[in-house]
Amino acid sequence: MTAVTQPPPAPRPAGPTLTVRPQQLRRRRRRKQSVMRWVVIAVVMAFFVIPLLSMLYFSVRFPLSGKWTGQAWSDIIHLGSLAANDPANYGQLWDGLRNSGILVLLTVLIMVVLLVPTMTWIRLRVRWLSRVMEFICLLPLTIPAIVLVVGLGPVYRIVSNMLSTNAIWLCFVYVVLVLPFAYRALDAGLGAIDVVTLSEAARSLGASWVTVMWRVVLPNIRSAVVSACFISIALVLGEFTIAELLARNNLQTGIFLVSQSDGQLAVTMSLVALLVAFVLLLVLSLFSGGRRSREGA
């Protein structure tokens, strides 16, 4: 993919002067381009790094007296015990953190279990439904979370009656939120392999449909599943709108509530969450990329 974007290395000018002129031209252009490139990168990076540095600064300094402090950082390290001792101030944040962790797992699980078999089945047997499936999966793009939540009230009243009012049941609607992104990733993955032949081969060797899914299809679209999970994790950990308006507590509403009493803690927690999410996504992408390149080799 990316390999073709770089101009091939210019051949050494072994003898004839014929190639010198275009090469000089290209070199000058490249030098000019590289200055432009560094200017763009520097300016944009400054715009992105300054707010993060500011968060760090804000997290270690009392706004009024200007004294340095590590209070907010120590609070975060000891959040669990603080929440147990002082639930009024720290309970929401701790609870939200835990809920978001569970929500990520449940959402990813439901997403994979719901989408992968259905999409595979549609490719195998019910091709005529694929347009409908695509339309439905991309539909959430046109229905913002703030709109969806308006109609979710009655649905979640039923969910609360059948299950409980626990925040972890937000996973049902979070699956809908991640649907467009997960669908695209999985569709690309399934498109790249020959699902029909693979599953026919597995079936003719006596595999059950569960085996076909678990041991044939899933391993073959592993990198697509990883990228679908990638986006789901970021989206679920960052979700605020639906949780707030359905009065459920997750990481974001926890941070928001804490900000009203302790701005410093809220900013510190935000910084930690952004960095942790960044590292998490980076590790996931390195992992999936490593696998992909090995498969290609």
Add this chain to the structure above:
Amino acid sequence: MPMTAADVTTPVPADRRGHGWRRAAPALGTVPFFGYVTVFLVIPTAIVVIGAFRSPTGGFTWSNIAALGTSSVLSAFAQSVILSAVTAVVGAVVGGMLSYVLVTGSPRSLSRKVVTAACSVLAQFGGVMLAFAFIATVGHNGLVTDLLQDWFGVTNTGAWLYDLAGLVLVYSYFQIPLMVIVFLPAVDGIRAQWREATETLGGSTWVYWRRVAGPLLAPAFLGSLLLLFANAFSSYATARALITQSTPIVPLQISGAITNEVNVGNADIAKALALGMIVVVAIVMSLYALLQRRTSRWLG
């Protein structure tokens, strides 16, 4: 259809039944999926759409829709559109340049992965936390506010952050990364050979952009611009965290109408507002889909 072998290997009793049944029976396998999306996507949407035309007593009414004509709602829609358009343009231009620089500069996969991960975090994960980032930067006690004061004697009260101007700044912080994510694949499709071909034929950089790369990237660029517009238009979390006193944009008006329990009719107004948002976003996204089809012809 290349599924004859599958038909042999699976003993399908439906083979002997009618033609329509044979076509429909495998569709039963998709029932769990469609059932799920019906409950959590189709029904909520239907509640919004139907509710927008329902009076509190249950009959049909235009009065909820008519309530959209009040000056506060109209100005909220106008401000939402302005905010989304400005941040979409800023995000598309800056993010577009950044993607181009990233692709042509260092296609080494590690730096690409670092940037992509950072962009995903900021674009998808941000919301509330980005609002705090900017409170810590240009808010009353922010780093930049302090530095401006110390170095240049410029006083920044930070009050503008909690208004539309502040939203433009913070929205750019997630729009630019989103642009990088959605535009990068299109820039990846550009081949170095096209530039070389232009040069061989005597074209300058300007000609290359004007006649080759520009027209090729234009549909993808416009499509991404529309996607950014829809993204800003639907965003709620950042605005909610920054703005507490007023409701200058539509998502804030919706949440105000939902959470206001004093006036019962407000729930229906919320549905009408939500329908208004669906209409705007649906128009934008269908244009996006059209452009997307156009893009895939060359850069897919």
